[in-house]
Amino acid sequence: MLMSKDNQGMVFIVDISGYSQFIRKIDPTEGLTIIRRLLNGIIESNHLSFRISEIEGDAILFYRMGGPPSIAAILGQFTRMRKAFKKVLQLYRPELPEVGQLELKAIAHYGHMEEFKIDRFSKLYGNILVDAHRLLKNSIPSDAYVLLSMDYLEQMEEFPLDYTTSCGTYQCDIYDVGSLCYRYFPFDGKDIPKDLSYHNQKKRSKINLSEELVI
Template identity: 65%
Template sequence: MFEDKKGLVFIVDISGYSQFIREMSPDVGILVIRHLLKGIIDSNFLSFKISEIEGDAILFYHLGLPPSVKDMLKQFDHMRTSFKKIWSRYSLKYPNMINLDLKAIVHYGTLIEFKINRFCKLYGNIMVDAHRLLKNSVPSNTYLLLTTDYLEEIGNYPLDYYSEYGTYQCDIYDVGSLCYRYFSFNDAVFE
């Protein structure tokens, strides 16, 4: 029998990846993407677990109470800083390389963790919603999107002022309306 748990899903995704793959040779593309993904993973100071790495995205997760909005903003900013440093080095070596950046989705809800051999997989509506949210109407290529489910969960604890900021909007999907706040990271730094 599987046990339902509450947890956070944090999907970090590379913006511009599809065009990058079309324009770069496999030798260069794999080298660059490998280092960019490793830089994201190495800057995971909140110690999230990794469920999957697929193409241009890393699916991090955390069971239990979620980190604060302030901590999530810092985590994303830290990952993005590492990512941009690595990207800058490669863009000097390959000047025709397109600009890549990061976006991320934070969602909270009921999920089930299960194993397939040595891999830890996640199951539940939270996963469907989080993947739908990667296709959203946010007018930016670099942002942190926090769902209302996540914000409502941290609302049960002392709020930090960040949870009241960001831009609020909803998108309609085949699963219904999903609402969120997003923070654009066009060279913003969150202390």
């Protein structure tokens, strides 16, 4: 199946960190209830109107066709989802301290993909899906972050193409297909990462970043 140049879109995978250890330590019935509520909270916080392709145990594969949202919009979306996630965890923390090991991370990637139907289900096809799942296996020293792939970032007018100006932390990992590079924003203990800055922020004075990051 050939890819059309028009079939471009974003994949946004939101994944629960610490999931495997959590389900080993907790009663299955109770664990299922907590994970269901956490996933529901994430979905209900989807204010960018992403579509859902799959729910994969501890992860939700969101996507949207067409041009990607801005960096600030993506970070704002994740902030909103993480806030809903933390709100659910607070309900269980007094009696189940194990929930304290759970965190949230996200991968944003952009490229060519196709939508197709199997029965009544919508599915996605393309290397973008394979690479997005590869990027989940990264060396980021954090359990709470947003990873923005270079393929996504290069679509952004505000992104510094020389890779030298502060815009998250630049990093590469080696996979079976070679090196995949990205920038990431850690959210450890934060609602909004401190290092949100752009190469040409002054040129974008008409854009109110604080509004884009409203949660």
